[in-house]
Amino acid sequence: MNFGMVARVLGNLLLIEAAFLSIPLGISVYYQERGAILGFLLAMGIMGLIGLFLAIVKSKSSRLKAREAILIVTLGWTLTSFFAALPFVLSGSVPNLADAFFEATSSLTTTGSTVIPDVESLPKGVLFWRSFAHWLGGMGILVLTLAILPSLGVGGLQIFKAESPGPSPDKFTPRIVATTKILYTIYLALTIVQSLVFRWSGLSLFDSLVLAFGTVSTGGLAVYNDSLMRYGSNNFLVYAVAIGMIMSGVNFSLYYDLWQRRFKQVTVNSEFRLYLAILLVAVVLVSIGLYGKVYESLGETIKQSLFQVSSIMTTTGYTTADYDRWPSFSKGVLFLLMFVGGSAGSTAGGVKVIRLLVAAKVVRREIAKTLHPQAMTPIIINGRVASSEVVQGVTSFYLLYLAVFVIGSLLISLEGLDPFSSMSAVAATLGNIGPGFGNVGPTATFAMFSPFSKLLLSFLMLVGRLELFTLLVILTPSFWRE
């Protein structure tokens, strides 16, 4: 294990995070929030010192093998979450460390669950930091570090693989750094366009920025206690956010294909088509439950249903209505969507549509095989035969996801909540969605959990963000054996 290099990368990561903290610091200075300014400065100092200390560690070679990359990614996310919590604690806005860690992890992993009942009382700088952390985590903060600091001399391939969502991350240019830059350009462009649109719909500059951060990263932390419910009647904004979320749940390489005028690549992409199909079917199903019972007009029904479906499916977690009071059929559809997620290569979390597609094809193959046991039936995705490793990877991912979900739900049910609340709390954190149902529904928070459960849920967020294997392999003894 090349610990020197691990330390150097992590040190640089912390330095970059400290540098990014200067933006919310600026906000706090602008709003003259004394406590927050002090908190940010202290946090930056601590991060800077530790980062500097780690960054100057000498290493014999700059080679990173899969093992080091996995360690870097896992430790990197844990450390950045921990240090991202510092401003919350040091500014006094979230004094409890477990609460602050939960909040910071929820921000960075773009989950969007909160333990703060009254977010409106927080300083603006801290609010901004919560949303900005979404933005940093959405696209992968380690890949960003490597793109900013090529002088680190790390190839980054293994890190890219460990951090990027999806079964086989596609690199659409030969060099990893070039791919990262293209992805971040798209990300930045989406952010700018969305904040302009939100600003145009009548939000303040601050509100449109944080809303854009939360939308494009599919995060979902809001700066108001009622999430986006206050905007429920602003039809333009509701549709704009919904479309923004849907766009963020699409594989970003498709935008590059559009840019390169390879329109066919986009239209024939099986994951993209299935993504839209699921979205459409879910909107229809949820609307069937709502129409005439909750909302009288068809327009309102479709608007609310579209918003909620895209919010849950892309694992964002914004709400414009208290869907917990919706009929159970609509709630059931939304709960199932928590196990779908967005596309691979997007900022969305969850299981990912591509895995659903592969799994569905595996099931179909097995059914066909009972009739024709000798039939050769390759799994074809996007016109290519999926290798047996990918297929196996997807199947075991599903099993492991289910196992983590079940064990997590059991542990959380120790809290004594009703089963649906416990299960949805785990599904919402593991899938990086945000709010669940019942006690953790859209109008509630995660504040009532014990510190143990908060840490467990934070852990689940990281597990979900890093797609199970990256984090869980660290916990196996054989990882540490040379």
Add this chain to the structure above:
Amino acid sequence: MNIVIVGIGKLGHKLAEMLATKDNNIKVVDVNQAALSRVVNRVDVLAIEGNGVQVQLLEDLDMKKTDLVVAVTDSDETNVLICLTAKSLGCARVAARVRNPEYANQIEFFKENLGVDFITNPEYDTALDVARYILRGYTAHMESFASGKVGLFDVPVQALPHLAGQKLQDVDVFGQILVAAVYRDGQVIVPSGATELQEQDTLYLIGRRETVTSFTKELAFLGERHTTRRVMILGGGRAGFYLAQRLLASGLIVKIIEQSEERCNYLAASLKGVLVICGDGTDLELLQDENLAEMDALVSLTGNDEENLMLALLGKQQGVPKVIAKVSRSNFVPIIEQLGIDRAVNPVLISAGEIVRFVQGGQIASLSLMFGGQAEALEIVVREDAPIIGKKLSEAQIPKGLIIGAIVRKGQVLIPDGSSMIESQDRVIAFCLHSEISSLDRLFYPKQRGWLHELWNGGKGPRKSPSN
């Protein structure tokens, strides 16, 4: 540079590794998914599954924006076809591996009439490498540049005793040969006209290949007469064939031991003057009957690494002064050389090196580190925007530690003097002290474009670290 490598065998993989470290965008094409995933896991390249001969696939790869296609699949014909297709789709340069000896004498035809810019033949290159090694001592140690047009070699002043004590400007024996460096007491001196030669000096001379060869031929009789005369080659495959041909041309006595009777017939018919023995090269008695111990060099080029290794060790044990073994796995080369075998050659490595040298056309192909890293001999292809273009060499502020040894322009070798000028696309062979490497950048590359440019382009200038 945008590079497409078609065929990910050993050579393709090695090439991807060697080229990916530079500022290149590399796409690799192969039909074999396993080979692709292996290379993608180790090297920062883009893998494309498919058959590189297909026009559609090459079009998708956007040949107009591709600087180079390297075709190194198993089949010579496929490789040439890929090159032709790529070229007609607008690819700037193409390179292919062609190794069938039947095509060996039409390589030039491929290059000139079909437009394949570079052709490598691993077995032929290996044979050349081995021949060079065997002939060392016989002639001077020679490094060649600009595809063999320019030679750099070392000569002890003792071989030319009448030179000792003279100043360089008074010596006229060299003619069209330039004294690039003088090696004295462990120090490299870049000479001027006033440098006085001493008896212990070693001279490094650069010149046109033919001039150098004729010069060294004369030297051979002046210098030490310890020569290689008798060479035994085990294995009469392609490399063995080329090597025998090559050594024969230099007047050596060559014996080939080959197992296949059919092959022996072919070798005996096509290599007049070579003794072809049909038999098992691992048969010790046969080797002894064939006077193994009397040989000056033993080269084992069979298809089996272990056999080559054992036979070479056997040769060493029998007292053969030079033993050479072929290994097909490049990472074994250093280990095998540690075992006491004088030289292990790996066709993949040699061929990959040739291609990389060709690819880096626009960059510096660092050919040899000399005197333990004190100096380098380099071949540079001059870019259009190089600041040195259009200046007389005497006015170009060339530092003392740098010597422009030869200029190759449109295939012609020029030995420069103070009034020579460098043009774009020239190949410049330079001899440079390590401390002056940075001035190469100043002379041959345009100014860096600021930190923003560097940030966006990944901080890689044309030559960040002088040598690795």
